[in-house]
Amino acid sequence: MSGFPQVRLRRTRRAEFVRALVRQTRLHPAQLIAPLFVAEPAQAGPVPSMPGQRRLTLDELAHECAQLEKLGIAAVALFPAIDVKLKDERGTEALNPQGLVPRAIKRVKAECPGLGVMVDIALDPYTAHGHDGVLDESGEVDNDATVEILRQQALMLARAGADVLAPSDMMDGRVGAIRTVLERDGQKNTLILAYAAKYASSFYGPFRDAVGSAALLKGDKRSYQMDPANTDEALREVALDLAEGADIVMVKPGLPYLDVIHRVKARFGVPVAAYQVSGEYAMLKAAAANGWLDEKKTAMEALLCLRRAGADMILTYFARQAATWLREENP
Numbered sequence: 001m002s003g004f005p006q007v008r009l010r011r012t013r014r015a016e017f018v019r020a021l022v023r024q025t026r027l028h029p030a031q032l033i034a035p036l037f038v039a040e041p042a043q044a045g046p047v048p049s050m051p052g053q054r055r056l057t058l059d060e061l062a063h064e065c066a067q068l069e070k071l072g073i074a075a076v077a078l079f080p081a082i083d084v085k086l087k088d089e090r091g092t093e094a095l096n097p098q099g100l101v102p103r104a105i106k107r108v109k110a111e112c113p114g115l116g117v118m119v120d121i122a123l124d125p126y127t128a129h130g131h132d133g134v135l136d137e138s139g140e141v142d143n144d145a146t147v148e149i150l151r152q153q154a155l156m157l158a159r160a161g162a163d164v165l166a167p168s169d170m171m172d173g174r175v176g177a178i179r180t181v182l183e184r185d186g187q188k189n190t191l192i193l194a195y196a197a198k199y200a201s202s203f204y205g206p207f208r209d210a211v212g213s214a215a216l217l218k219g220d221k222r223s224y225q226m227d228p229a230n231t232d233e234a235l236r237e238v239a240l241d242l243a244e245g246a247d248i249v250m251v252k253p254g255l256p257y258l259d260v261i262h263r264v265k266a267r268f269g270v271p272v273a274a275y276q277v278s279g280e281y282a283m284l285k286a287a288a289a290n291g292w293l294d295e296k297k298t299a300m301e302a303l304l305c306l307r308r309a310g311a312d313m314i315l316t317y318f319a320r321q322a323a324t325w326l327r328e329e330n331p
């Protein structure tokens with residue numbers, strides 16, 4: 001060695017006690033949110049492109065949530081797989097106060113009051129064309145007409161008891177519209193977690209299988225979700241959502257967008273969520289099933305790296321498994 005032989009970075013890597021002392025990032029179940037698919041019994045069952053994930057009946061949901069709460073998971077994010085017979089051009093079922101999602105919220109809040117309940121604000125599980133909003137005469141997603149419906153969906157779900165509303169639609173102005181209607185209704189404690197930088201990603205494929213929108217979707221979502229090539233635009237999206245009243249901002253997908261997570265955290269210093277999406281989960285599961293990757297090690301590394309990049313919290317289909325592994329390591 002030349003120069004300064006006293007500098008040996010390997011000293012702090014040699015033994016686990018010192019690796020643990022210098023470790024800058026940790027993963028804890030309280031930082032995880034579990035996305036869960038819910039369905040009526042006729043639509044329930046496994047999701048083939050997401051091994052280990054099911055469309056849960058409300059009974060199965062209650063059972064799953066009790067286990068997640070025991071594992072110390074912070075919250076669940078509910079996504080409905082709606083009977084195709086209930087889907088229409090305007091996503092009318094999204095506003096039904098007796099619908100699947102409001103019933104799921106009430107069930108979870110009644111049985112697991114300590115578990116946070118988050119719900120998606122968007123129309124894609126409910127529309128016959130699979131888009132997140134309603135279409136105008138030319139077939140484009142109509143921003144302002146959609147925001148008007150999202151505001152009603154948000155109010156209905158807040159009244160049903162959701163702790164966190166998560167607009168995932170990427171319409172302009174929806175966070176402000178939702179925050180305004182919540183304030184007017186006296187729902188001042190309802191959190192808004194905005195899908196602020198949501199990209200038009202091909203990694204959402206398995207999710208669309210799970211909620212049954214893949215086969216229905218006409219065209220793509222590039223006229224409202226972000227171009228994967230851009231990051232300055234992500235900062236503008238985040239700035240707007242914060243100004244409009246978002247409490248937490250999300251970057252989605254996760255691993256291919258670590259630079260975006262980092263820029264958002266560095267610039268704004270606000271709570272940041274990352275969504276390790278369905279395609280990221282499917283990739284790891286498929287490689288592990290073939291014996292090509294170690295599932296536990298790669299999943300935990302991916303989650304840790306999302307935290308290192310700047311995410312305070314992570315939505316991940318590995319939530320239950322990761323919390324179980326963490327518990328095994330720190331009983």
Ligand code: PBG
Nearest residue numbers: 122124168203204207277278279
């Ligand atoms: C729909 C929504 C999507 C996801 C969450 N909410 C899909 C989409 O935008 O097409 C994707 C989640 C995942 O892939 O895990 N508003």
